[in-house]
Amino acid sequence: MLNLAHGFCERGYTVDLVLVKAVGAYLQDLHKSVRVVDLDASRTLTSLPALARYLRNQQPTALLSAMNYANVIALLAWRWAKVQTRIVVSVHNNLSKDVGEATGPRGPVITYLIKYLYKWAYKVVTVSRGVAEDLCEVTGLASESTRVIYNPVVTPTLREGAKAGLTHSWFEKNRPPVLLAVGRLRPQKDFATLIKAFAQVRKKHAARLLILGEGPERPKLELLIKELKIENDVSMPGFAHNPYAFMSRASLFILSSAWEGLGIVLVEALYCGTPVVSTDCESGPREILKDGEYGQLVSVGDVNAMARAIETVLTDQSSSPPEESWYPFELQTVVSQYQEVLLGT
Numbered sequence: 001m002l003n004l005a006h007g008f009c010e011r012g013y014t015v016d017l018v019l020v021k022a023v024g025a026y027l028q029d030l031h032k033s034v035r036v037v038d039l040d041a042s043r044t045l046t047s048l049p050a051l052a053r054y055l056r057n058q059q060p061t062a063l064l065s066a067m068n069y070a071n072v073i074a075l076l077a078w079r080w081a082k083v084q085t086r087i088v089v090s091v092h093n094n095l096s097k098d099v100g101e102a103t104g105p106r107g108p109v110i111t112y113l114i115k116y117l118y119k120w121a122y123k124v125v126t127v128s129r130g131v132a133e134d135l136c137e138v139t140g141l142a143s144e145s146t147r148v149i150y151n152p153v154v155t156p157t158l159r160e161g162a163k164a165g166l167t168h169s170w171f172e173k174n175r176p177p178v179l180l181a182v183g184r185l186r187p188q189k190d191f192a193t194l195i196k197a198f199a200q201v202r203k204k205h206a207a208r209l210l211i212l213g214e215g216p217e218r219p220k221l222e223l224l225i226k227e228l229k230i231e232n233d234v235s236m237p238g239f240a241h242n243p244y245a246f247m248s249r250a251s252l253f254i255l256s257s258a259w260e261g262l263g264i265v266l267v268e269a270l271y272c273g274t275p276v277v278s279t280d281c282e283s284g285p286r287e288i289l290k291d292g293e294y295g296q297l298v299s300v301g302d303v304n305a306m307a308r309a310i311e312t313v314l315t316d317q318s319s320s321p322p323e324e325s326w327y328p329f330e331l332q333t334v335v336s337q338y339q340e341v342l343l344g345t
Helices: 002-010 025-029 045-058 068-081 095-101 106-120 129-139 156-163 191-202 218-227 264-271 303-316 331-343
Strands: 016-019 035-038 062-066 086-091 123-126 146-148 178-182 208-212 234-238 252-255 276-279 296-298
Touching (some): 016 045, 045 068, 062 068, 068 086, 086 129, 123 129, 123 331, 191 208, 191 218, 191 303, 218 234, 276 303
Parallel strands (some): 016 035, 062 086, 086 123, 178 208, 252 276
């Protein structure tokens, strides 16, 4: 959303970033031309009255919301405000997986609301074909009401970050190859499978594994690393504000997720010229990697297959992905597509 906001500002549009609460690590990256509107609500649900007031007072030409809970609130606020604003909602993950993770009645309730309320939207944008197919299957929405627009991944921030300096002993000359993974430490990312696969690889090859990210699975993963006796070759330093400097220097990038909406880290790695191994999860990796042409695909949760794929890349020294692999995710390409949906131009 930050990337889109910056892209629209560069084209001369006035952009507001409307937040339930104006907090988060990425606020420091916000361009000064984007105005932050802080609804100052305790949670998404309680932001409804404030969002309706904002729409009534500002009457923007278009409103783009992201993520299912926020989309529901945006649609209700739009109907409550009774404004002519064109409202577009965007879906960034498979609804079936999100519902499966929800506890209590939240899953069925959000599914019902989406099925009923998303019909109000001018258009439902999904970040991959797989997300669109899943959404229509779960809710019964007509496929004609959706449009696939990839996330704007290749941005000036990515380009600059990939060239930035990096001080890390693992990336010094004549050191073992570094395998890189990036993402929140949570079940969806299935870093346990990656760590087990790396343990197999480490028996045959000198290599190191670096996982950038933070999350609730840290204690479990650290215990697994200790049990496998690979503590000296695995590092989880936490969140990195610039993961691209690591990507551009890594020997291999790995996505081990059980599911994704798109898997934008794969695009980032492709741009950085890093060979890729990814699970063939729903949804996104197969689209991004063009059925395996731009990187190796392995079954979800298959430790042995992932280990073999890693060994193949380390042994064959795969060439860098071509420019065509990341071009559909270039910022200006994506902004033009959103401009057409939001403004009809």
